[in-house]
Amino acid sequence: MSLIENRRPLPMADHVRGKRSAVTCQFKCANACVGPECNTSNNEHFRDIASAALSRRAVLGLGAAAAITLAVSSLRDVPVSAPAAAGQGAAALPGASFARGGSSGLPFTPIAPVDASVDAFTVPDGYAWRPVIRWGDPLFSSAPVFDIDAQTPEAQAAQFGYNCDYLDIIAEPNRRRGVLVCNHEYVNPTIMFPPSTDPAELRRRGDIYKAAQGMSVVELERRRAGEPWGYRVDGRRNRRITVETVFELTGPAAGSPLLKTAADAEGRWVRGTLGNCAGGTTPWGTVLSGEENFNGYFAWNASTPEQRRYQANATTSTSTGWETYDPRFNANDPGYVNEPNRFGWIVEIDPDDPRSTPVKHTAMGRFKHEGANVILAPDKRVVAYMGDDERNDYLYKYVSRNRMTASRRKNRQLLSDGDLYVARFRGDSPAGEIDGSGTLPADGAFDGTGEWIPLTRNGQSAVPGMSIDQVLVYTRLAADRVGATKMDRPEDVEPNPKTGKVYVALTNNSQRGGPTAPVDEANPLTGNRFGHVIELTETGGQAGTTFGWSILLVCGDPATFAPAYFAGFPRDQVSPISCPDNLAFDSAGDLWISTDGAPSTIGRNDGLFKVPLEGAERGRVQQFLAVPRDAETCGPVIRDEEGMVFVAVQHPGENGTFEAPTSLFPDYGSTAAGDVADAPRPSVVQVMRA
Numbered sequence: 001m002s003l004i005e006n007r008r009p010l011p012m013a014d015h016v017r018g019k020r021s022a023v024t025c026q027f028k029c030a031n032a033c034v035g036p037e038c039n040t041s042n043n044e045h046f047r048d049i050a051s052a053a054l055s056r057r058a059v060l061g062l063g064a065a066a067a068i069t070l071a072v073s074s075l076r077d078v079p080v081s082a083p084a085a086a087g088q089g090a091a092a093l094p095g096a097s098f099a100r101g102g103s104s105g106l107p108f109t110p111i112a113p114v115d116a117s118v119d120a121f122t123v124p125d126g127y128a129w130r131p132v133i134r135w136g137d138p139l140f141s142s143a144p145v146f147d148i149d150a151q152t153p154e155a156q157a158a159q160f161g162y163n164c165d166y167l168d169i170i171a172e173p174n175r176r177r178g179v180l181v182c183n184h185e186y187v188n189p190t191i192m193f194p195p196s197t198d199p200a201e202l203r204r205r206g207d208i209y210k211a212a213q214g215m216s217v218v219e220l221e222r223r224r225a226g227e228p229w230g231y232r233v234d235g236r237r238n239r240r241i242t243v244e245t246v247f248e249l250t251g252p253a254a255g256s257p258l259l260k261t262a263a264d265a266e267g268r269w270v271r272g273t274l275g276n277c278a279g280g281t282t283p284w285g286t287v288l289s290g291e292e293n294f295n296g297y298f299a300w301n302a303s304t305p306e307q308r309r310y311q312a313n314a315t316t317s318t319s320t321g322w323e324t325y326d327p328r329f330n331a332n333d334p335g336y337v338n339e340p341n342r343f344g345w346i347v348e349i350d351p352d353d354p355r356s357t358p359v360k361h362t363a364m365g366r367f368k369h370e371g372a373n374v375i376l377a378p379d380k381r382v383v384a385y386m387g388d389d390e391r392n393d394y395l396y397k398y399v400s401r402n403r404m405t406a407s408r409r410k411n412r413q414l415l416s417d418g419d420l421y422v423a424r425f426r427g428d429s430p431a432g433e434i435d436g437s438g439t440l441p442a443d444g445a446f447d448g449t450g451e452w453i454p455l456t457r458n459g460q461s462a463v464p465g466m467s468i469d470q471v472l473v474y475t476r477l478a479a480d481r482v483g484a485t486k487m488d489r490p491e492d493v494e495p496n497p498k499t500g501k502v503y504v505a506l507t508n509n510s511q512r513g514g515p516t517a518p519v520d521e522a523n524p525l526t527g528n529r530f531g532h533v534i535e536l537t538e539t540g541g542q543a544g545t546t547f548g549w550s551i552l553l554v555c556g557d558p559a560t561f562a563p564a565y566f567a568g569f570p571r572d573q574v575s576p577i578s579c580p581d582n583l584a585f586d587s588a589g590d591l592w593i594s595t596d597g598a599p600s601t602i603g604r605n606d607g608l609f610k611v612p613l614e615g616a617e618r619g620r621v622q623q624f625l626a627v628p629r630d631a632e633t634c635g636p637v638i639r640d641e642e643g644m645v646f647v648a649v650q651h652p653g654e655n656g657t658f659e660a661p662t663s664l665f666p667d668y669g670s671t672a673a674g675d676v677a678d679a680p681r682p683s684v685v686q687v688m689r690a
Helices: 013-017 022-029 199-212 468-473 475-481
Strands: 127-134 164-171 177-184 214-221 239-241 246-250 269-271 276-281 287-291 346-349 359-361 373-376 381-387 391-393 395-403 418-427 447-454 490-495 502-506 532-538 546-554 580-585 591-595 607-611 622-626 632-639 644-650 683-689
Touching (some): 164 287, 164 683, 177 276, 276 373, 381 502, 580 632, 591 632, 622 644
Parallel strands (some): 164 276, 164 632, 246 359
Antiparallel strands (some): 127 683, 164 644, 214 239, 246 269, 373 381, 418 447, 447 546, 490 502, 502 532, 591 607
16 A cells, blocks of 8 residues: 555544554554554453644744754854754743652752643753754764755665654763764654655655664764763764664574564574664663554554454554665565564663674564663673563563673573563452442552563473474464463553662553453553553562562543542642653652653643652652653653753654644744754653753
8 A cells, every 4th residue: 555545534432532643553563552452362451360733845943942063063163052942932831840859960949731732842940952863864974964855765764763662871981972872762643744646656665664763873972071962973872773774683483484584594693673663771781672563564464363463453554654665664475474573572782782683682572662671680680671562461570591791792691591571460449339430449559569470481481382482483472371360451560770660651652451461550540541650660580480569650631530549649730641651760769750641641741750659759740841742752861960861752753744743842933953843853851950
């Protein structure tokens, strides 16, 4: 099907109940939430155990942000005194004021929620913002300055990619040099290009889409610590990883017949990475990336139980059109029926070595990985927490067999050999008190205990009737068999580096309470539109197999949603929050939450929120920033010791078109060199104290 044919009316009903716009669902996850249920298993349930469009050619002065000048040829082109947008429209939330906790260096007055029709990047009074790098900014001097009307595959492969998601800023000890690592999850064809039905043009665009996805590694530099970063064109470590980059498979499933194709008889080498969502940075300095919604890139029959567990619908075409000219994306071809099995892994890259071969770790299981976040157990084994981002799927943990050492080379092997677990939750309240209304049970909390059920042990299957490669390639089916607890879309899962407690963002689940997923104490809301956050405490040590848990937040607007809960903090003193997605921590150990879905659920732009976890402020949700119209807040990085916060702004203006955009972020009418003033550009933004 051609790209223009893919612009059919989009299904809306479930999106209204859920978190995303129909555009996001089409291009990001191939309408997974409006299709049949992937998880139809009858595994043990918890309760049984106990504004108007803007003309593309009109340059509008919106007053929402000042013009920004970015480097397009050298760092010298980015004076640190360049103007930045500061706090316009950042009215204080009534009745709320920031109470500084621990050693946090980011005092702020929470902003008021921003209406979903507003196309502005909003920060608190006393703060300013500016992009670090935008879609299309060149990483190499061989690449042209970005021109939205003259895109080519070759240019895009040397420019910053589209739809940035996971983000980290890894500073060197002097804090004047560093590297930015960022995922590029997917593309929005309808705002990247005007409509076309020409087959040759659509194929050319398909190659641009391949180059626009994957990951970017970009060197950063600044004059002194605490000042804004600029990026370096031709930096030694600059690199683009795309849908054509070669990856090596590692771990027990590498070489399995389930991973072999006509192009790779060994089953050990994969071209490309897809759907790169969140991630994590390891203690040895590599970066992990989660391959999430990979299924939507393939035409496939979905005729077997194994296929249907990852792609409920048979598909004959995709939004990229790759299957029309690249046989590996036609999984209906017998030679490439296993190609989808080669995606859905945790990827590891070395940002310090642009010539290194990135890897995909089969030992960590295959599912729709939001990301993976690592913490060291007391015995120095590596523990990685992972969520499978689909309704009614599971929470996982990986524990390495070996221990971290001083050898970076040896540490690169830690994620290739270890045990994989899936979580089962138990509640401590009578089943009759968990009725789907969100009313707290008699003991005053949704809480209980849980266990980590092994899927693999010492490189062997721990699931009866499944081989090790079946467990790792069809991890969802293995988890079904052992009776894991179905969760409300587990996205980011982050261990707190201060306390070791683990926080799970459950973004929402409009199908909770249905026949395949009744409510339970860990997922207590029927038709959970706004999501919740679970706090998990390992009781057997970080590498142990038991845990305690409680719900920290039940999200929603407390003014209109009675079940909203904020760890017992007064409801009239918090910022409304909906659809938690990515998590981060500041130096004091406070939690920061970025959201994805507030416009379609509470009518507000998505944002970044701070939540203290201890003392009298525990549960006090405070909104720090809001992203522009139609955008999602991704990849928060908190450097409060420097008074700085970084976020990736994904899919701004996604509900517009090429000719009639709904956002002009981040250039907002600027005509400086390299700016595209009348089109939205996904960007990495730094926020600093003004």
